[in-house]
Amino acid sequence: MHSIHSVFERRNRKLIASVAGLLISISISFADDCGWKSLFNGKDLSDWTVKIRGHEVGENFANTFRVEDGLMKVRYDGYDNFDAQYGHIFFNESFSHYKLRIEYRFVGEQCAGGPGWALRNSGAMLHCQDPKSMTKDQEFPVSIEAQFLGGNGKDPRTTSNLCTPGTNVVMDDQLVTRHCTNSTSETYHGEQWVTAILEVRGGEVIRHWQEGKEVLSYEKPQYDPRDGDAKQLIEGDNLIIDSGYISLQSESHPIDFRKVEILDLTKN
Numbered sequence: 194m195h196s197i198h199s200v201f202e203r204r205n206r207k208l209i210a211s212v213a214g215l216l217i218s219i220s221i222s223f224a225d226d227c228g229w230k231s232l233f234n235g236k237d238l239s240d241w242t243v244k245i246r247g248h249e250v251g252e253n254f255a256n257t258f259r260v261e262d263g264l265m266k267v268r269y270d271g272y273d274n275f276d277a278q279y280g281h282i283f284f285n286e287s288f289s290h291y292k293l294r295i296e297y298r299f300v301g302e303q304c305a306g307g308p309g310w311a312l313r314n315s316g317a318m319l320h321c322q323d324p325k326s327m328t329k330d331q332e333f334p335v336s337i338e339a340q341f342l343g344g345n346g347k348d349p350r351t352t353s354n355l356c357t358p359g360t361n362v363v364m365d366d367q368l369v370t371r372h373c374t375n376s377t378s379e380t381y382h383g384e385q386w387v388t389a390i391l392e393v394r395g396g397e398v399i400r401h402w403q404e405g406k407e408v409l410s411y412e413k414p415q416y417d418p419r420d421g422d423a424k425q426l427i428e429g430d431n432l433i434i435d436s437g438y439i440s441l442q443s444e445s446h447p448i449d450f451r452k453v454e455i456l457d458l459t460k461n
Contacts (some may be wrong), residue, residue: 229294232284232439233453235263244324245280245443246332257443258282265450267315267443269304276306279332280443283324284453289436292456293317293391299343300384300447307445313343315448316356319393320414320437322426334440335359335423337414339391339401340373341448344382351378353389353401353408359423360434362399362411369411376401376409386451394458396435 232240237260243253255271257280265282269275299313318336327334338356355362355374362369378401381387390402401409415432416423441450 229454229456231452231454233265233450236260238265238282240285242283242285242324243280244283244327244334244440246278246330247276248278249329250324250327254278254280263451265441265453267441267448269445269447272304272306274306275304275445277332281318281321281324281334281440282443283321283334283438283440287436287438288393288455289395290458290461291393292458293319293393293439294388294452294454294456295391295441295450296386296388296452297341298384298386298449298451300449302447304445304447311444311446313345313446314340314444315442315446316340316444317389317391318358318438318440318442319391319399320360320434321440322422323438324440326426328422331422333358334438335416335420335426336437336440337362337399337434338442339389341387341389343387343446344380346382348380350380351375351408352381352387353378353391353403355401355409355411357417359417359420361415361417363413363415364411370417374409374411376403378403378406378408388452392458396433 238258242251243258244250245254245257248254257267259266295317303312316338318334318338321334321336336358337360340354340356342350342352344350353376356372392400396414398410398412399414400407414434416427
């Protein structure tokens with residue numbers, strides 16, 4: 194009898210511990226969700242600034258960025274030819290330590306004149322320079338890009354990759370100077386909604402997440418002193434970038450953004 198009682202007692206302790214762990218996990222998840230703030234109000238672009246190559250800051254050429262049906266949309270129906278008019282829309286506040294959650298989907302056909310590599314291609318630019326500091330013909334802001342790619346229906350193509358316009362990062366204690374690095378994410382074909390979470394810890398570490406899995410991480414985001422645009426932003430000997438603006442891309446393929454949300458990690 195004593196041994197049977199001990200078995201039941203151990204099982205009960207395990208059950209109680211399991212339930213307690215589940216409740217703690219739910220509590221943390223709920224608290225986490227409650228801390229998210231929407232950067233996109235679903236109505237207009239009043240909190241955002243547009244910068245499109247070849248145009249002045251604030252000029253939303255051909256209504257490229259627009260709000261329809263509660264979505265932030267990137268469209269090219271006003272273009273005769275894309276003509277390398279790469280665009281970005283910047284939220285009007287700088288951030289340092291945060292998580293960024295974005296829901297996006299690629300739709301329709303690529304704009305005429307868009308480069309082959311830009312098919313179903315967009316991204317979220319982190320630690321961006323101020324759009325007012327960009328030159329009129331500058332293609333991309335100096336930043337760290339979380340690159341979003343859609344599948345072509347048959348071949349593997351990862352998303353939440355890294356690209357580095359005017360920047361470098363460190364991986365495995367080595368300075369990485371190549372322009373793009375692939376993540377380990379799944380491929381997302383068609384016009385399905387995809388959720389990306391980007392964890393940014395100032396100038397320390399940045400992590401990309403897909404479906405609850407970390408698919409890419411790197412450290413010490415920094416200016417590339419070889420880059421002409423970056424040179425204008427470097428102060429003294431410090432190359433590390435620990436804060437900046439957030440922008441979303443227009444690279445010739447239509448895309449919808451349903452959610453753009455931020456979680457402040459300053460105290461975490």
